[in-house]
Amino acid sequence: MLYLKTFDDGDAQAEALSVAVADALRAVLAQRGPQGRATLAVSGGKSPARFFAHLAKTPLAWSQIDITLVDDRWVPAGDEASNAGLLQQTLLRDAAAAARFLPIVDTTRTPEAMLALLNGASGIAAPDVAILGMGEDGHTASLFADAPQWGYATTTRDRFVYTEPSSAPHARISLSLHALRRVPVTFLQISGATKRAVLESAAAAPQRTAISRLANDGGVKLDAYWYA
Secondary structure (H helix, E strand, O other), rough: EEEEEEEEHHHHHHHHHHHHHHHHHHHHHHHHOOOOOEEEEEEEOOHOOOOOOHHHHHOHHHHHHEEEEOOEEEEOOOOOHHHHHHHHHHHHHHHHOOOEOOOOOOOOOOOHHHHHHHOOOOOOOOOOOOEOOOOOOOEOOOEEEOOOHHHHOOOOOOEEEEOOOOOOOOOEEEOOOOHOOOOEEEEEEEEHHHHHHHHHHHHHHOOOHHHHHHOOOOOOOEEEEEEO
């Protein structure tokens, strides 16, 4: 189900979201004790940069937090399109430099080998908290309706999937729809009138988009943070 919070500007949104994410992570760590760990999955792109700047300075037990990605493009970490590279510059700094980063793309392997590793018993722990973004076509993570893998990515119980969207560059590794549905605390960060309209339409009636699948799932609490 969708819960929409609105803000006057990007700074207010970023500050409120960083507080909410930090509180959620503290709650996880409090449940797991002094040796416990929490896993945070974040989205890439330029939109979260302001939020990352706030979160990176937030006092947390960062050494007990694993940070990974909701999705990433199948490019080397040094490529400008890499979400992993972006995180190194924007989130994995200041106080958050003490966190452990777990990438989901390694182009020295094949995609098949990477998926086997990620979906195996020793793969990345399921996220406790996730921050999603959304495209104007209603995709979230890298679950594009125009990808040949759409059917598999939205029905498999595998945690990670490989997608090749027709409408966006680069193949990607992404959390599957099943994995997104199982995240205990999920935030959506968006801005602009167009994306709000897309989100509200997606929540009003089921559509063939990933964000609609999540917004219409009664078992999912989707906290959307929006500013104009």
